[in-house]
Amino acid sequence: MTAFDGESVLFADTLTVSYPSGLHALGPIDLSVKAGECVSILGPSGCGKSTLLASLTGLLRPTSGSARCGDGEPPGVVFQEPTLMPWASVAENVALPLKLAGRAGSEAAARAALTLAGLEEFDAVRPAGLSGGMRMRVSLARALVGSPKALLLDEPFAAIDELGRRSLDDLVLRLKAELKLAVLFVTHSVEEAVYLGDRVIIMTPRPGRIQADIAVPNEPRGDGFFTSRAFVDSAAEARSALALSKAA
Amino acid sequence: MRTPDIAPLIGGIVMLAVWELAVRLTGVATYLLPAPTAIANALISGAPVLIPSAVVTLGLALQALLFALLLGVGLAVLFSRVTWLGRALGPYALVLQATPVVAIAPLVIIWTGVENPRTAILILATIVAFFPVLANATAGLAAIDPGLDRLFRLHRAKPLDRFLRLEVPTAAPYLLAGIETAAGLALVGAVVAEFVAGTGATGGLAWRIVEAGNRLETPTMFAALILLAIMGVVLATSIGWARKKFA
Numbered sequence: 137m138t139a140f141d142g143e144s145v146l147f148a149d150t151l152t153v154s155y156p157s158g159l160h161a162l163g164p165i166d167l168s169v170k171a172g173e174c175v176s177i178l179g180p181s182g183c184g185k186s187t188l189l190a191s192l193t194g195l196l197r198p199t200s201g202s203a204r205c206g207d208g209e210p211p212g213v214v215f216q217e218p219t220l221m222p223w224a225s226v227a228e229n230v231a232l233p234l235k236l237a238g239r240a241g242s243e244a245a246a247r248a249a250l251t252l253a254g255l256e257e258f259d260a261v262r263p264a265g266l267s268g269g270m271r272m273r274v275s276l277a278r279a280l281v282g283s284p285k286a287l288l289l290d291e292p293f294a295a296i297d298e299l300g301r302r303s304l305d306d307l308v309l310r311l312k313a314e315l316k317l318a319v320l321f322v323t324h325s326v327e328e329a330v331y332l333g334d335r336v337i338i339m340t341p342r343p344g345r346i347q348a349d350i351a352v353p354n355e356p357r358g359d360g361f362f363t364s365r366a367f368v369d370s371a372a373e374a375r376s377a378l379a380l381s382k383a384a
Numbered sequence: 385m386r387t388p389d390i391a392p393l394i395g396g397i398v399m400l401a402v403w404e405l406a407v408r409l410t411g412v413a414t415y416l417l418p419a420p421t422a423i424a425n426a427l428i429s430g431a432p433v434l435i436p437s438a439v440v441t442l443g444l445a446l447q448a449l450l451f452a453l454l455l456g457v458g459l460a461v462l463f464s465r466v467t468w469l470g471r472a473l474g475p476y477a478l479v480l481q482a483t484p485v486v487a488i489a490p491l492v493i494i495w496t497g498v499e500n501p502r503t504a505i506l507i508l509a510t511i512v513a514f515f516p517v518l519a520n521a522t523a524g525l526a527a528i529d530p531g532l533d534r535l536f537r538l539h540r541a542k543p544l545d546r547f548l549r550l551e552v553p554t555a556a557p558y559l560l561a562g563i564e565t566a567a568g569l570a571l572v573g574a575v576v577a578e579f580v581a582g583t584g585a586t587g588g589l590a591w592r593i594v595e596a597g598n599r600l601e602t603p604t605m606f607a608a609l610i611l612l613a614i615m616g617v618v619l620a621t622s623i624g625w626a627r628k629k630f631a
Contacts, residue, residue, distance in 0.1 A: 219531030
């Protein structure tokens with residue numbers, strides 16, 4: 137049981153989720169992510185990673201326990217697909233959360249979010265005119281437009297080529313530091329999990345529970361990081377925990 | 385600018401020339417097959433009667449299209465909200481669609497009264513045009529991207545926001561395709577209903593065809609047909625143009 141310490145932005149307390157079919161999908165899970173912290177989640181397919189994210193966003197009601205996200209405002213969420221409205225411009229897509237919340241000043245906020253994501257010149261373009269990596273940047277800008285305290289990403293860059301992926305990972309790290317975001321990052325890649333995470337959480341097969349919680353040493357991220365002791369040791373630890381989890 | 389393809393123009397001129405020559409060489413009676421020049425003459429001399437009739441028919445078709453649009457979209461939205469109603473009534477819309485409009489026409493005329501052919505024609509043309517609107521609007525409303533649906537739920541979108549910002553833009557291309565089909569059908573419905581009503585009271589183009597047929601004025605029949613064809617093409621292309629613009 138984790139105590140809510142006031143610093144935590146994302147918070148799960150003995151959270152379990154079972155589906156109406158009786159399938160026990162998740163938990164119990166205790167988790168807390170602080171402002172300015174990124175927690176990566178690794179686990180076998182179907183272990184309930186997406187269920188955990190859906191509970192934290194409020195899209196899914198916990199069966200027992202609780203899941204909370206900061207002040208109750210919707211967190212920024214990036215899904216596996218960019219999920220943009222093809223009929224709307226990049227700026228309109230980014231402004232959508234504010235429009236839905238009925239908040240004023242959505243255009244200025246959209247411009248600011250586009251600048252954060254390095255997209256200031258593409259505001260008038262339709263999504264169809266952008267590459268996959270650029271579309272993900274738009275999706276990221278949209279997640280940030282409401283100035284959320286938390287950012288949840290559900291395997292967002294899996295379909296993107298290696299180079300584009302690294303630059304998106306670096307963007308997430310920069311945004312986390314600049315905006316003091318609590319970030320929860322679900323991925324299938326051990327390297328990406330260690331690169332992004334201050335902690336890497338390994339989940340068990342369904343019903344997903346926390347198998348291991350690995351702290352990654354706080355060393356500067358960049359090309360050099362991948363050959364560092366911190367990376368090599370953390371990745372090895374994550375891999376063996378993942379192997380244990382799969383064997384269970 | 386691209387140079388327009390002149391092949392259709394040449395094809396048309398050749399066909400008309402062959403037709404004209406064949407009629408002149410064989411000396412076939414005008415009431416059986418008039419020459420293109422005779423049809424052109426009938427079109428010019430009959431214009432004062434034919435053009436107003438064309439306007440009447442076009443007006444009826446457009447009104448029916450509007451009714452079909454309101455009814456089809458309204459029902460599609462209702463069915464998407466109250467799904468059991470869609471399941472209960474959907475199959476009967478299909479039955480109505482499968483029944484030939486000519487067969488329904490006498491019934492509708494009895495109900496509206498023989499003295500109200502205009503109402504009967506509007507109802508019949510609406511019945512024919514309404515189904516593609518309903519079917520396509522229903523398909524469009526069902527085509528919502530599940531990811532966007534989740535995003536709208538995440539941000540607790542109000543029902544009106546969801547409708548205007550997600551459902552309408554998703555359904556629009558489907559709906560325009562349905563309207564394109566419906567426009568052609570509305571014209572067919574208006575003409576068929578006018579035939580069945582068998583009265584000159586509305587004075588549409590179909591009635592001009594019946595009238596000219598009774599008098600064996602075959603060139604006038606052809607002239608009316610040409611006007612109908614032009615209306616159909618103009619309707620379809622203008623909606624097709626709008627469709628491309630919004631797609």
